[in-house]
Amino acid sequence: MAYDEKSTNEGGAVLNQKTAVINKIIKRIGGFILAMLVLSVGVFYFARLAPGDPLQSFYGDAVESMNQAELDAARARLGLDGPIYLQYSKWISNACEGDFGLSLKYKMPALDVVSPLVGNTLILGGTAYILVFLLATLLALLCAMHEDTLFDRIVCKVGTAAYYIPPFWLGVVLVLIFSVNLQWLPSSGAYDIGKSGDISNRVRHMIMPLIVMILSHLWYYSYMIRNKLLDEVRKDYVLLAKSKGCTKSEIVFKHCFRNVAPTIVSIMAISIPHVLSGTYIAESVFNYPGIGALAVQSAKYHDYNLLMLVVLITGILVILSSIIAQTINEVIDPRMKSTEVSTWREEVEASLS
Amino acid sequence: MAGRSGSQFVVVGANYRVHTPVLKKPTFRQSLKGKPIISFIILSIIVLGCIFARHVYNHDPTGFYLQSLSQSPNSEFYFGTDSLGRDIYSMIWYGGRASIAIGLLSAAIITGIGVAYGCISGTASSRVDAVMMRATEIVNSIPALLLLLLLTSVMGTQNIVKISFAIGVTGWCALARIVRSEVRQIRGCEYVLAARCMGGSLPHIMRRHLIPNLVSIIMFVVVSSISSSMSMESTLSFLGLGLPVDVISWGSMLSLANKALLLNTWWVIIIPGLFLVTTLVCITNIAYFFRKETNKRETNL
Numbered sequence: 001m002a003y004d005e006k007s008t009n010e011g012g013a014v015l016n017q018k019t020a021v022i023n024k025i026i027k028r029i030g031g032f033i034l035a036m037l038v039l040s041v042g043v044f045y046f047a048r049l050a051p052g053d054p055l056q057s058f059y060g061d062a063v064e065s066m067n068q069a070e071l072d073a074a075r076a077r078l079g080l081d082g083p084i085y086l087q088y089s090k091w092i093s094n095a096c097e098g099d100f101g102l103s104l105k106y107k108m109p110a111l112d113v114v115s116p117l118v119g120n121t122l123i124l125g126g127t128a129y130i131l132v133f134l135l136a137t138l139l140a141l142l143c144a145m146h147e148d149t150l151f152d153r154i155v156c157k158v159g160t161a162a163y164y165i166p167p168f169w170l171g172v173v174l175v176l177i178f179s180v181n182l183q184w185l186p187s188s189g190a191y192d193i194g195k196s197g198d199i200s201n202r203v204r205h206m207i208m209p210l211i212v213m214i215l216s217h218l219w220y221y222s223y224m225i226r227n228k229l230l231d232e233v234r235k236d237y238v239l240l241a242k243s244k245g246c247t248k249s250e251i252v253f254k255h256c257f258r259n260v261a262p263t264i265v266s267i268m269a270i271s272i273p274h275v276l277s278g279t280y281i282a283e284s285v286f287n288y289p290g291i292g293a294l295a296v297q298s299a300k301y302h303d304y305n306l307l308m309l310v311v312l313i314t315g316i317l318v319i320l321s322s323i324i325a326q327t328i329n330e331v332i333d334p335r336m337k338s339t340e341v342s343t344w345r346e347e348v349e350a351s352l353s
Numbered sequence: 354m355a356g357r358s359g360s361q362f363v364v365v366g367a368n369y370r371v372h373t374p375v376l377k378k379p380t381f382r383q384s385l386k387g388k389p390i391i392s393f394i395i396l397s398i399i400v401l402g403c404i405f406a407r408h409v410y411n412h413d414p415t416g417f418y419l420q421s422l423s424q425s426p427n428s429e430f431y432f433g434t435d436s437l438g439r440d441i442y443s444m445i446w447y448g449g450r451a452s453i454a455i456g457l458l459s460a461a462i463i464t465g466i467g468v469a470y471g472c473i474s475g476t477a478s479s480r481v482d483a484v485m486m487r488a489t490e491i492v493n494s495i496p497a498l499l500l501l502l503l504l505t506s507v508m509g510t511q512n513i514v515k516i517s518f519a520i521g522v523t524g525w526c527a528l529a530r531i532v533r534s535e536v537r538q539i540r541g542c543e544y545v546l547a548a549r550c551m552g553g554s555l556p557h558i559m560r561r562h563l564i565p566n567l568v569s570i571i572m573f574v575v576v577s578s579i580s581s582s583m584s585m586e587s588t589l590s591f592l593g594l595g596l597p598v599d600v601i602s603w604g605s606m607l608s609l610a611n612k613a614l615l616l617n618t619w620w621v622i623i624i625p626g627l628f629l630v631t632t633l634v635c636i637t638n639i640a641y642f643f644r645k646e647t648n649k650r651e652t653n654l
Contacts, residue, residue, distance in 0.1 A: 035491055049507055160641075164633040166584045168591045169626040172610045180617050187614070270493075277496035284592055295499060296592050299506035307506070311499055318494045 028323050039315045040095075040308070044088050047304035101305035105298065110305045114291060118313065121290035124206060125279040128213040132275065133268055136218055140225035144233060145252050159219030167216040167278060171285035174208050188287035209282040216278055221267060228263050232256040262329050269325030272318050392638035399632055403449035410443035414601060423618050433620040436612050437598075441620065444601050445628055451602035452583050452629070455517045456636075459582035462521025463528060464575050468567070470525065471532025475540065486533070489526045497523050501585065505594045513602075516595055520582045528574050532567060539566050569643075576640035580633040587629055603629045 091101065100110040143152045179187035186205050232238075233256055241251045280292030287293065291310050298306040402409050412418070412430070418438040426433040432441040474485040492500070504519040505511065539545060539562065548558050583603075589595030590604030598605055606625040613621035 035494070038491060039495070043503065046503060046507060160637060161630075161634050164580060164584065164637055165630050166587055166591075166626075166633075168588050169607060169610075169622075169629070172607075172614065172622050173626070175614055176617075176619055176622060180614055273494060273496040277498040280496065280498050281588060281592075295502055296594070299502040300593055302506060307503065311495060311503065314499055315495055318496075322494070 028326075032319050032323065035319055036312065036315060040092065040312060041088065043308050043311050044091065045084060047308060048084050048087070100309045103298075103303055103306045105301045105303040105306070110309045113306060114294065114309050114313065117289055117291050117294055120288065121279055121283065121292060124209055124213075124282070124288065124290060125276060127206065128210055128217075128279065128282075129268075129272075129275050131210065132214055132217045132221060133264070135214065136222035136225055137264060139218070139222040140229055141252060141257065143222070143226045144229035144256070145248060147230060147233075155219075156223065159223060162215055163219045165216070167212050167281045168285050170215060171208070171212045171282060174211065175286070178208065205286075205288070209286050209288055212282050212285070213275070213278045217271075217275060220274075221271060224267055225260065225264055228260050229256055232259055262332060265325050265329050265332070269322045272321050273314075276314060276318070387642075389635075389638045389642050392635040395631060396635040396639065399449065399628070399635075400453065402446050403453060406443075406446040406450065409446045410440075412440035412443045414440065414443040414447035415599075416440075423616055423621075425618070426620055432624045433618070435606070435609055435621045436616060436618070437609070441606070441624055444606055445603070445625060448601035448603050448606055448625075449628070449632075451513055451596065451600065452586065452604065453632075455513055455520070455586045455602070456579040456583040458514070458517035459520040459524065459585075460575060460579040462517060463525045463578045463582070464571070466521065467525040467528030468532050468571070470529040472536055472563075474529065475533040475536025482533070486530070489529055492523075493526045497585075498588070501589060502592075502594060505589060511594075511596050512600065513596070516586060516589065517582070520585050520589075524578065524582065524585075528571065528578070531574060532571060535567055535570055536563065539563055572643035573640050576643060577637055580636040580640075583629070583636075584633060 094101065098111065102108065103110045103113045106113050139155065143155055146152050175187045178185045185208055187208075229252070233252070237255065238251055241255055246254075276292075279290065280295060282288065283290040283292035284296045291313065295307060295310045297303075298310065406414075416439070418430075418434060418440065420438075421430065421434050422438045423436050424430055424434045430440050430442060432445065434440055435444075470485070470489075474482050477485065500523045501519055504523065505516070508515050508519065545558060545562055548562060553561070586595055586602065587604030587607055590602065590608045591610065593608060595608070596602050596605040598608060603625050607622070607629075610622045613619075
């Protein structure tokens with residue numbers, strides 16, 4: 001009898017937990033949609049405030065020879081007529097069907113311009129992201145183990161200097177050295193013409209953008225992780241582990257690193273916009289065909305439909321990945337609750353600033 | 354015994370002298386210890402050179418020397434000339450003004466918005482606070498560069514004020530969050546409660562308790578935002594969305610880098626970049642000096 005009661009209680013608890021998880025997921029998806037809506041409204045209104053005439057960038061000089069009726073027709077075709085909120089509602093209903101409007105510069109549907117480039121950016125950004133955090137964690141572990149030694153100090157000093165080198169300048173200098181003068185590496189593009197399937201060719205094109213991105217982000221994050229590790233090393237359980245006879249590396253890798261791991265995942269989550277910014281710069285410097293270089297181009301030519309799509313894609317990437325990171329965090333560290341998310345965010349920001 | 358004690362009366366503390374410990378005045382060298390002197394000296398040389406650019410440069414920085422395009426550094430043009438025939442040595446001193454002005458102006462804007470937003474959010478009710486923080490999170494979820502691209506493309510041709518405004522408006526989120534958490538913390542402190550119990554008004558508490566506590570914490574962020582703004586400006590100018598080529602700044606000088614790559618003229622790229630990086634590193638070094646020294650406990654390892 002008692003046994004039965006216990007089992008039903010457990011069943012209830014499991015059920016409750018399940019509904020709690022589902023509720024949480026629904027809440028997050030709701031938040032995600034809301035954030036995207038706010039983002040799109042903001043960007044849309046903003047883009048319409050712009051001084052440049054989109055018709056001018058679509059038709060070029062032909063605009064001047066058109067009469068009023070033709071102009072109105074052109075505006076209607078491009079979704080530029082009527083008050084802004086009507087334009088927006090038209091845009092959003094089209095967007096739900098996968099039609100994000102025409103790119104004003106390329107005169108193609110914006111989605112068709114963007115979609116082949118997203119993959120390139122994801123490859124570059126993803127590789128850089130993984131490498132940055134692998135190296136940053138390793139460097140941070142080394143620094144924390146050898147705190148205040150010459151090695152640690154040199155890493156910190158060099159890191160500070162490296163962080164403040166503007167990434168675009170670093171990129172240009174690398175091109176100057178390695179492709180203009182030494183001619184070891186190609187200076188631009190994602191692959192040579194007709195070699196899109198050749199992996200080694202692609203890798204050769206990615207080396208320099210990757211170096212730029214890693215050098216401009218590595219120190220920042222390894223410093224953050226290092227500070228977190230140093231906080232951890234000062235806790236009492238380290239003393240206990242030491243008195244048990246654990247070696248230094250055992251303590252750092254087995255105990256401290258495990259406790260810091262959720263923080264690293266959190267840092268990885270909030271770093272995504274930052275790393276994406278880096279991708280944009282690297283892409284523009286090396287003319288790598290990705291959405292970053294495209295964003296710069298479309299900002300230059302007032303191609304707002306395209307720019308908006310890029311902003312939305314970026315927003316989706318960032319918000320999705322932060323949701324994933326939160327979920328991962330809750331799995332690896334049950335102490336982490338959603339209420340604590342804002343707390344660690346502040347902690348991270350305070351430690352990096 | 355009794356008779357002797359009368360004559361041998363000792364006044365307690367007759368020889369007492371107020372003990373004044375002699376404070377050794379720290380020598381000049383000692384007082385400089387731990388301060389970022391080298392950075393300060395280099396930074397002041399650069400800043401002074403830019404302010405008194407008129408006396409430093411030897412050519413007209415806005416002039417085009419069409420006889421000598423893309424010349425390497427020589428005795429007449431100390432740092433060479435670029436592909437438009439402008440003297441880089443003169444342009445560096447002259448253009449530094451714009452760069453530094455942009456850095457200072459946008460740091461001021463960042464501080465203004467960040468502190469105001471953070472203070473309001475920190476003192477508001479928890480519901481308003483949550484909404485305000487959510488808003489910064491949404492803004493933060495778009496890369497700062499993309500926001501800047503949007504802003505600058507909307508603004509049309511750039512000038513110094515416009516670009517500082519754009520950089521300032523996009524860069525205040527982190528500062529606002531730090532100020533907010535700090536305000537929340539200070540608000541809950543006992544001494545603030547005590548001050549309120551004694552009838553201290555809000556402006557009084559702000560002036561006497563809130564601001565002095567905040568200044569030490571945000572100083573680092575404020576100073577380093579100068580250098581990040583300068584770096585942002587040069588990035589934008591390089592991408593062709595910042596200052597136009599005829600408004601000289603370190604960033605707009607570097608916007609000729611792509612052309613310089615084709616001509617293989619290293620001095621056009623390296624020299625302005627080195628000036629920029631040196632300035633940024635010096636500013637950051639000074640910013641670190643303002644930073645609160647925490648985490649001084651001995652390690653357990």
